[in-house]
Structure formats: C-alpha cells, structure tokens
Amino acid sequence: MSDDVSFRRASDAVRAVGAGDADWLDVVHTAREFLGADAATFLCHDKQSRSVRFVEQSGHEARLIEEYAQHFYQYDDATRRFWHAPAGTWYDSNVALEHESENDRIFWNEFMRPYQLQQLVGVVICNDDDAVTALSVQRMHIVQPSFAHAARLAEYERQLAAAFAARRASTRASLYALSQMLDPAREGFLIASPDGRALEFAPGLETLLGSHDSQLTLQQRRLTHRQPEWQTRLQAALRQVGANGEPVSLVLPDSWGHAYRLTLRGLGKPMNHGLRAAVGVRIERRSIFNVPGETALREHFALTQAEARLFHHLVAGLTIGECSEVLNLGTSTLRTQLSAILRKTGCRRQGELLRLAAMLAP
Template sequence: MSNDVSFRRASDAVRAVGAGDAGWLDVVHTAREFLGADAATFLCHDKQSRSVRFVEQSGHEARLIEEYAQLYYRYDDSARRFWDAPAGTWYSSSIALKHESQNDRVFWNEFMRPNQLQQLVGVLICNDDDTLTALSIQRTHVVEPTFANTAKIAEYERQLTAAFAARRAAARASLDALSQMLDPTLEGLLIASPDGWVLAYAPGLDVLLGGNDSQLILNQRRLVHRQPEWQNRLTNSLRQVNVSRQPASLVLPDSWGHAYRTTLRPLGSQMNHGLRAAVGVRIERRSIFNVPSETALRQHFSLTQAEARLFHHLVAGLTIGECSEVLGLGTSTLRTQLSAILRKTGCHRQGELLRLATMLAP
C-alpha cells in the first residue's frame, strides 16, 4: 500500500473518532498500516496507581495484552520516561538498545523477547497529572527511522491529540448536561471501564461517595465497594453489561438504613471516549429514613389532610396502633382512612401502598 493511501486512511480514521463516528480501535488498525507495524495499541496509564486503565489493540493475542496489563506494565519504562513530556512527544525503544535499568531488562527479556517483539515506537496523545495516553506500535524487527514522512507524521500527531481532546470534551459536556437534572446529594453519574476505572464523572459524585461511612467509594479513580463480595458483584455486572450490551441494575449495601441503587448501561459515541468498553453508571443513594412529606402524598394522590397524615406515618414505619397513639385517633377511624387511601391509590394491600409511596421519597 502506498504511503499516501495509508496516511489518508489513518487520517480519516482519526478525524472520524474526533467527530464521534468511529472508535479508537479503527485508529489502531490504520496506524499499523501507516506506520509500518506488526501490531499497535492505544493505551492509558494511570500515574497514581501505576496501572493500566484501558487498552485498544490490533495484532496481539489477548493473552499478551492481559499479561501486560496485569504485570509487565510495571516494568515498561519506555513511555514512563516521558511522564512529564507534552502531548505530541514521540518515544522509541528496542531490544538492540543498552538497557541500564532493571525495569528495562525485565520488560525486554521476560516480556518483549519471548513474544518476538523487538521494537516499539509511540506518541503521547494526552499527558496530565492523572494519566498518560499514547498510541504505540510494535514491530518484530528493528526499523531505523527515516525523514521521508516527517510532514505526514507531524500532521497525524496533531490530529491524534485533537481527536482525543474532542472525545473527552464531548463526554464531559454530556455529563455536565445530565448532571443538571440530578440532586448531587442523592445521585450521580460516571463513565467506567469494565474493570471499574472511572474515566469521568459528574460534578458532586466525589461528595456523594465521600462520606467516612460510605461503603461505595472512589479510590484512586476506581469505583470500589469496601466489602469484597459486593465488589466482585459490581465488577461482574460491569463486565456483563460490556459484553451483553444490555442494561442492568444492582443494589449495593451502604451504612445501616442506606443502600446504593446502580443502573449500568452501555454508552454511545457521545460519551464512550471512543472506547468499545465504556459503561455508564447512575448511582442513587436510597435511605429508609427518607419519607415523603404529608403535602407530597396529599397532592399526588388527592388525599385529605387526615389521610395524608396517616399515610405519612405508615410509610415512616408505624403500625395502625402506634398511629392511633401518635395522632390521638381511634383505630377504627384510622382503618376507615386507610381504606380510603387504598381506594384512591388503587392498591389492595398495605404492602403495595408502602412500595408505591417510596416512589415519592427524596
């Protein structure tokens, strides 16, 4: 394939990502052709935890990517040496170089060499305080750099950084718009990877999950439940939604009398950062102590003031006998009011009535 054709295809893929019409996997595929590589990866390193947030790849076995993400990224100093470099910086390393650090020796001798990889070349797409995101190619032989395509590579580099910024801005704008409809003290939104990495979240989520007794927390940009059993359920649900592309719900325990109701959905192009594996998570904090007011019950169900007062106390957990003592009314009078409430709400049992009332709880 001619260099002009491969550059046009690579450039078109990057522009499509920036416009929300394609994903980063398309960029990885075309980068292999344009840059003359045996494989390519689009990779995000988390600087605080020194782990991998996400990977899109072409040309590698899944086993190799899993080994890298779980272990050998710790020894990959090829990009880490440029953690303070600006976006657009290119880096290169090969098996032919003299590797003086222990990390280099482990990375090349125990990971790259056994997988017949002899060279990697990458460009930093985004580099901030939290993450380093790069497009990297890998070759089974060492290729000496030439300056024949300098102009095209410079243009390609600019397109990559612009596309990444555009997709991140689109997700940020969508989150900000949706968050205007939420009460940040009770609910929040985030975009996560199937492993629980939080790619972005709506304003206020760190406060919602930031209580000292909160069981669901943000820990180094990961969504974590303090109880291992429920953490496993959360991770499994995220992965299931990513695979099935179907929404799911999960209720997670919190402190006594509270719980988190989570709704997980696969995301479209405006919010998925251009990644195949991105899941939207809505988090609602529920409490048994949140009881609908008498006014809300009266207005919503067209009740009398006396009926609304009884309904409010029943939702708060009192029995008819206890309501009789609190309200100073006989049980026969209260049962008559309860019958009227059941008729007006269309319920047949008191249990149905209480479940219906929870819909009005703040």
C-alpha cells in the first residue's frame, strides 16, 4: 500500500473518532498500516496507581495484552520515561539498545523477546497530572527512523491529540448533564473499563463510596467490593457487559441495613471515550431506614389516610399483627385496608407492594 493511501486512511480514521463516528480500535488498525508495524496499541497509564486504565490493540494475541496490563506494565520504563513529556513527543526503544534500568532488562528479556517483538515506537497523545495516553506500535524487526515523512507524522500526531480532546470533551459533557439528574447523597455514575477501572465518574461518587465502612469502594480508581465473593460477581458482570453490551443488574451488600444496586450497560459513542468495551455503571445506595412517608404514599397511589398509614408501617417492616398494636385497630380492619391498597396499586401480594413502595424511598 502506498504511503499516501495509508496516511489518508489513518487520518480519516482519526478524524472519524474525533467526530464520534468511529472508535479508537479503528485508529489502531490503520496505524499499523501507516507506521509499518506488526501490531499497535492505544493505551492509557494511570499515574497515581501506576496501572493501566485501558488498552485497545490490533495484531497481538489476547494473552500478551493481559500479561502486560496485569504485570509487565510496571517494568515498562521505555514508556514511563515519557510520563512528563508533552503531547506530540515520539519515543523509540528496541531490544538492541543498552537499557538504562533493571526494569528495562526485565521488560525486554521476559516480555518482549518471548513474543518476538524487537522495537516499540510510540507517540504521546495526551499528558496531564492524572494519566498519559499514547499510541504505540510494535515491530518484530528493528526499523531505523526516517525523517522523510516528518511533516506527515507531525500532522498525524496533531490529529490524534485533537480527536482525543474532542472525545473526552463529549464524554465529560454527557457525564455532567447526567450528573445533574442524580442525587449525590445516594446515586452515582461512572464509566469503567471491563476490569473495573474508572475512566470518568460523576462528581460526588468518591464521597458516596468513601465512608470508612463502605463495602463498595474506588481503590486506586478501580471499582472494588471488599468481600471477595461479591468482588468476583462484580468483575464477572463488568466483563459480561464489556463483551456484549447487554445490561446487567446487580445488588451488592453494604454495611448493615444498606445495599448497593448497580445497573451496568454498554455505552454509546457520546459517552464511551471511543472505547467499544466501555461500561456505564449507575450506582444507587439503598437503605432500609429510608421509608416513604404517609403523604407521599397517599398522593402517589390515591389512598385514604388510613390506608396510607398502614402502607407506611408495612414498608417500615411491621407485620399486620404489629400494626394492629401500634395503630390500635383490629387485624380484620387492617386486612380490609390492605386489600384496598393492593387493588389500588395493582399488586397481587404484599411482597410486590413493598418492592413498589421502595421506589418512592427518599
């Protein structure tokens, strides 16, 4: 393929990402052709946790990416040396260089060599205090740099930076609009990778998950449940949604009397950062101590005052017998009122009634 054609395809893919019409994986595919590489990756390193937030790749087997994201990223000094480099900086490292650190030797000898990769070339797309995002290509043979296409490479880098900024701005604008509809005291939203890494989250989420006894937390920007068995379920749900995009609902235990209800779904282009597997996670903290008041029940379901009072006490956890004592009414009277409540709400049994009332809880 000619250089002109490969550059045009690569540029078209980048512009389409910036416009919200394509994903970064399309860029990765065309970058391989344009830069003459055996494989390519679009990745983001989290500077605070020193971990990998996301990777989109073309040309590698899945096992290589898993090994990198879970273990070998910590030895990737070739990339880490550019954590403070401005956007547009290109870097080049290969197996023949005299490596500067023990990490270099581990990275090349134990990771790159076994996969027959001899050269890593990349460009910094975005760099801030939080993370560094880059596009890199890997080659099985060392290619000496050529300055014949320097202007073309510079233009490509500018397009990458502009596309990334546009997608991030679109995601954050959509997230901000959504956050205006949430009650931060009990609701939150985040955009996560399938392994639970938080890419973006609505204001207030850290407070919602930040109490000392909260079982659901953001540990180094990763959504984590403290109990291993529930963490396993959470991870499985994230991976499932990341793979097929179908929504999943999940209830996770919290401190006594509280629970988290999570709704996970695949995200469309306005909010997915250009990542096909991005998962939207809505989090609701529910409490048995939040009970809808009599007035809200009466007005919402067109109940009498007596029916609303009984409904309120049932939602609070009292039995008919206990309501009889508290309200000083006979059980037969209360059962008649309960029948009326069921009829007016369209419920067939008391369990349905309680679940319906939970939707009105403050």
